[in-house]
Amino acid sequence: MAVPISRDDVAHVARLARLDVTDEELDRFTAQLAAVLEYASDVASLDTAGVPPTAHPLELLNVLREDVPVASLDRDEVLAAAPAVVDGRFRVPKILGEAP
Amino acid sequence: MTAAAIAADVRAGRRTAESIVEDALGLVAARDGDVHAFLHVDTEGAIAAARAVDARVARGEEPGPLAGVPLALKDNLCTRGIPTTCGSRILEGWRPPYTATAVERLLACGAVPLGKTNLDEFAMGSSTENSAFGPTRNPRNPARVPGGSSGGSAAAVAAGFAPIALGTDTGGSIRQPAALCGVVGVKPTYGAVSRYGLIAFASSLDQIGPFATNVADAAAVLEAMAGPDPRDSTSWPEPFAPLDVRADVSGLRVGVVRELMGEGIAADVAARAAEAADALSAAGAKVDEVSVPGARYALSAYYLIAPAEASSNLARYDGVRYGLRVERDDITTTYGATRAAGFGAEVKRRIMLGTYALSAGYYDAYYGQAQRARTLLIRDFAAAYERFDVLLTPTTPTTAFELGARTADPLSMYLSDVCTVPSNLAGHPAMTVPFGTGADGLPIGVQVLAPALGERVMFRVAATLEEVAPR
Numbered sequence: 001m002a003v004p005i006s007r008d009d010v011a012h013v014a015r016l017a018r019l020d021v022t023d024e025e026l027d028r029f030t031a032q033l034a035a036v037l038e039y040a041s042d043v044a045s046l047d048t049a050g051v052p053p054t055a056h057p058l059e060l061l062n063v064l065r066e067d068v069p070v071a072s073l074d075r076d077e078v079l080a081a082a083p084a085v086v087d088g089r090f091r092v093p094k095i096l097g098e099a100p
Numbered sequence: 101m102t103a104a105a106i107a108a109d110v111r112a113g114r115r116t117a118e119s120i121v122e123d124a125l126g127l128v129a130a131r132d133g134d135v136h137a138f139l140h141v142d143t144e145g146a147i148a149a150a151r152a153v154d155a156r157v158a159r160g161e162e163p164g165p166l167a168g169v170p171l172a173l174k175d176n177l178c179t180r181g182i183p184t185t186c187g188s189r190i191l192e193g194w195r196p197p198y199t200a201t202a203v204e205r206l207l208a209c210g211a212v213p214l215g216k217t218n219l220d221e222f223a224m225g226s227s228t229e230n231s232a233f234g235p236t237r238n239p240r241n242p243a244r245v246p247g248g249s250s251g252g253s254a255a256a257v258a259a260g261f262a263p264i265a266l267g268t269d270t271g272g273s274i275r276q277p278a279a280l281c282g283v284v285g286v287k288p289t290y291g292a293v294s295r296y297g298l299i300a301f302a303s304s305l306d307q308i309g310p311f312a313t314n315v316a317d318a319a320a321v322l323e324a325m326a327g328p329d330p331r332d333s334t335s336w337p338e339p340f341a342p343l344d345v346r347a348d349v350s351g352l353r354v355g356v357v358r359e360l361m362g363e364g365i366a367a368d369v370a371a372r373a374a375e376a377a378d379a380l381s382a383a384g385a386k387v388d389e390v391s392v393p394g395a396r397y398a399l400s401a402y403y404l405i406a407p408a409e410a411s412s413n414l415a416r417y418d419g420v421r422y423g424l425r426v427e428r429d430d431i432t433t434t435y436g437a438t439r440a441a442g443f444g445a446e447v448k449r450r451i452m453l454g455t456y457a458l459s460a461g462y463y464d465a466y467y468g469q470a471q472r473a474r475t476l477l478i479r480d481f482a483a484a485y486e487r488f489d490v491l492l493t494p495t496t497p498t499t500a501f502e503l504g505a506r507t508a509d510p511l512s513m514y515l516s517d518v519c520t521v522p523s524n525l526a527g528h529p530a531m532t533v534p535f536g537t538g539a540d541g542l543p544i545g546v547q548v549l550a551p552a553l554g555e556r557v558m559f560r561v562a563a564t565l566e567e568v569a570p571r
């Protein structure tokens with residue numbers, strides 16, 4: 001945790017998050033994220049040996065409803081909110097052959 | 101007028117809901133240009149809903165406990181057919197195909213939504229300055245922020261536009277603006293109120309709750325919307341127990357959290373919290389100091405966990421099913437361009453922070469360690485609640501700060517949440533009650549914390565604080 005976040009790290013996570021960033025943003029975000037991560041370093045110094053993680057405050061398991069069909073959202077109403085639609089479906093730009 | 105007084109008048113036929121709502125809309129039209137509490141005012145819908153309440157009264161039907169009461173809704177709560185933006189360009193113009201359960205339940209109780217209120221984009225912020233549609237101003241002093249992220253709802257209640265409002269609280273986003281605007285704000289136990297129709301920020305922390313001018317109205321709103329919901333599998337499965345707003349603390353054990361009374365808390369704010377503790381003691385409570393060591397590092401854990409969850413939740417804004425699309429040659433470049441154009445700086449920072457905390461090589465050091473810190477904090481609270489019924493802290497480290505004062509330094513903004521994040525990490529209820537003013541004449545809030553599902557005792561303490569608060 002002692003290694004500060006680098007400009008390359010920020011560029012890498014921006015790519016993972018599918019977020020285009022400018023050079024100016026990379027500089028600014030690198031400095032700002034470094035400050036937050038430095039502040040958060042007190043968590044790293046905690047002795048947590050044998051402490052289980054908490055992902056969620058409620059321990060509810062197997063929450064199921066009756067297996068009864070109910071109406072779903074109206075398709076036309078849902079599609080009306082989409083940026084592009086064709087034949088009752090969402091239309092997207094090409095998904096094959098793109099860069100990784 | 102309080103919500104209770106309005107509902108009593110409407111139910112008894114002394115006033116129509118329509119006249120109440122027309123007055124409220126008139127005030128919004130006259131004054132919201134200065135405050136900017138609302139992003140969208142639904143004049144037609146509000147009048148129609150008010151008339152429907154009046155028709156029920158005229159037919160002799162039960163119009164509900166909140167009959168004719170104007171309500172303001174934070175704009176991250178879905179309202180069918182009514183614009184819901186989350187304060188973001190990426191959802192500008194979106195009209196949801198369904199309504200949030202909490203909103204539906206208040207409508208069924210006769211409440212009348214006036215419109216949607218301003219917020220920090222996707223509820224990420226503590227000043228409402230991160231809204232893509234411009235900041236909200238604090239009705240107590242227009243040079244100051246109202247707090248955030250539910251700053252529009254807090255300001256709407258403080259300005260008298262609506263006696264009640266809904267906000268959402270992931271790390272303090274109801275309690276902090278309520279304190280800075282001088283109103284009551286409640287974050288219920290995680291799961292007490294259904295999150296169905298709440299646009300997700302951090303799913304293990306988010307909770308819907310009320311703003312009101314007084315403790316009894318806040319209790320009425322919470323009772324009206326709490327309870328199990330089959331559409332939210334994380335809603336608490338048992339019925340929500342009725343609240344108690346008697347100002348009676350005799351014999352209750354109140355712990356003042358040492359870690360949140362000193363360093364980082366302004367002297368005038370800490371002094372008011374100490375005064376509140378003394379007042380509870382005078383009212384018959386047994387007050388003592390308590391240590392919750394985890395409160396020291398809760399903010400750090402929060403600013404790793406909440407962005408991690410947000411980075412996952414906000415992956416859905418991809419320009420495919422709703423909202424903005426900036427079309428490029430293929431889907432991947434369309435994603436990147438859409439999200440770059442649609443999200444503001446704070447949302448981008450949190451997505452990147454969260455992605456980093458979850459990424460290969462850093463997961464255990466950041467997200468994993470923060471989750472273990474969360475466990476330690478929960479254990480500290482459990483130890484404290486063996487000795488105390490409720491805990492007491494200031495709600496915020498300072499009174500309302502000036503617009504622009506913290507926008508250049510995200511970390512300084514995050515420090516606004518130091519007193520409020522522990523309750524979210526633990527899933528516990530907490531609420532703020534106005535308790536006098538600071539050296540600058542602006543409101544100060546005192547926070548009451550309780551263990552999970554401890555709302556009943558929490559509201560009794562809050563009602564007592566309300567009764568003894570300096571005027």
